[in-house]
Amino acid sequence: MLIRTAELTKRYEVGGEEIYALRDVNLSVERNEYMAITGPSGSGKSTLMNLLGCLDTPTRGTYYLNNQEVSQLPDDRLAEIRNKEIGFVFQTFNLLPRATALHNVELPLVYSGITKEERKVRAVQALQSVEMGDRAAHRPNELSGGQRQRVAIARALVNRPSLLLADEPTGNLDSKTGEEILRLFEKLHAEGQTILVVTHEKKVAERAHRVVSIMDGRVASDLRQKG
């Protein structure tokens, strides 16, 4: 079991009123699952993603990631977990504009204290695995959207995380390029990578083997399809 949450709840107070962004979510994800979280905007799927990505802590409930309870850890411990366990892929790529593709991919390794030489070797490998080996020296503004997302995926994978967490990964791409990225995900999944895609696009969600839909902060359905 890679992920197990119990009664995961996130509550905000807005103007004295309590708003539940997420309420009693129980979710389990096995290793090497390819899962989509879907739901309309305001459903709480972004909150769930932030909690699963250890960017935020829940108001209540427990979250075991890789058999470690992470729901109430301090900031710096969460940073460590994000660094080692989670690879993020964002809708807007979120590459550092002034840094080369290579340097962008090296970033997670910088924060895990890996030596310069090893960083370079591993970053080059990661770029090659997404077929961007020949673009290592390019800056993001010299790359197409699809290429940028590939670099971002290389960055997400470079520290060999347990979980690849993708937030609307095809949202800023045309359908052809989006299709390429989805095929890349399938390839990574076939290689054993656990992938969690957060999306409101039905076509993207359907590519996953399991679709969890969120509605009003609760799990509305949990469907397994294909294998």
Place this chain on the structure above:
Amino acid sequence: MPFGEGLSIALRALWANKLRSILTVLGNIIAIMSIIAVMAVIEGMNSYVENKVAGLGANVFVVQRGPFIITSHEELEKIQKRRRVTVEDLEQIRRSVSTASSIGAYDSSAHKVRYQERYVEQVDVQGQDLPILLPANFEIGKGRLFSRAEIDRSRPLAVLGSEVADKLFEKADPVGKEVRVESVAYTVVGVAKEQGSVLGVSQDKTLLMPLSAYQKQFGTLGSVSIPIEARDKESMAATKDEARVVMRVRHRLKPNQEDDFALESSESLTDFWKQISQAIFMTASGLVALSLVVGGIVIMNIMLVSVTERTREIGIRKALGAKRRHVLWQFLIESIALSTLGGVIGVLLGWLLCAVIRAATPVPASLSLVSVALALVIVFLVGLIFGIYPANRAARLDPIEALRYE
């Protein structure tokens, strides 16, 4: 995060905003430039004072009408009303001051010196009574100095300073020639070695003659100075006391009356200079501190802008695993690098300013390594102190908010 990584991020960020970076550190540039220049001038003045002290020689003090340094018009008037120090005083001191190793005397005034058609105005004509010659680093370059016997017989002999010799004789040998001081003729017996100039005043525009000959021409109305050399440093005070007693007796001073003459030694020069240089230094430090504080606040302000501009970058870094201290150090290093950049530019400009001062004024401004090191330590600290607040703000950013920032 290793330091090298932080530094390279910082330098890239500064390079991306070249103009802004330079404008931000203007305060630092000016402050450091000033501190470098002021310290260089003080250093230069130090060497001037040292030179003056060396000119007086070790263990020497001078009996004369007033102090070396007169700081007000009132003081000058008071001194001009005092009794002159005379050759008779010199004789008495020679007879009575038993602990002195040697005693001399001199008087000087500015005159026109001629040789045939050529002349030099405003030559420092000095009447000297051996054996002490001031300045102590005076040396004969050609010919000889006049002797005791020649002084006693008031012989009209002259030793030329190198500048006077060059101007009057060009390349010819002046020894044996006859020069005129105003209208009186003197035979040149020697030429002094070049001594250079101190604070723009040439030490070589001089003419030395026996004090007796000087007084024969210019009269005895001037007050002479009597340099007295003590045997060693320890006996200096005792010798001074002896000379003071002689002068007080000659001037018939009552015990409660102040000295109406001065006993000056190198200490009076260095003490005076210490006061002045301290005052300059304190004033300059105050101004520099003020502009550094202003400069630091500007740096802090720009760093806050930089943190805001790069909120998204901070979010990305945090999502990828940057801890608070990573972000903190990244921005602290950037602020220190920015401040130090200003310091380095300030040092370079200060160095340039020194060169200009040296070329345009007689002050021998010289850049010292100590002031450069001090300047760099100061800007480092300014960057560190004023970087803490913005860096801390960056470090505390919430990654979700930061990632959402447009």
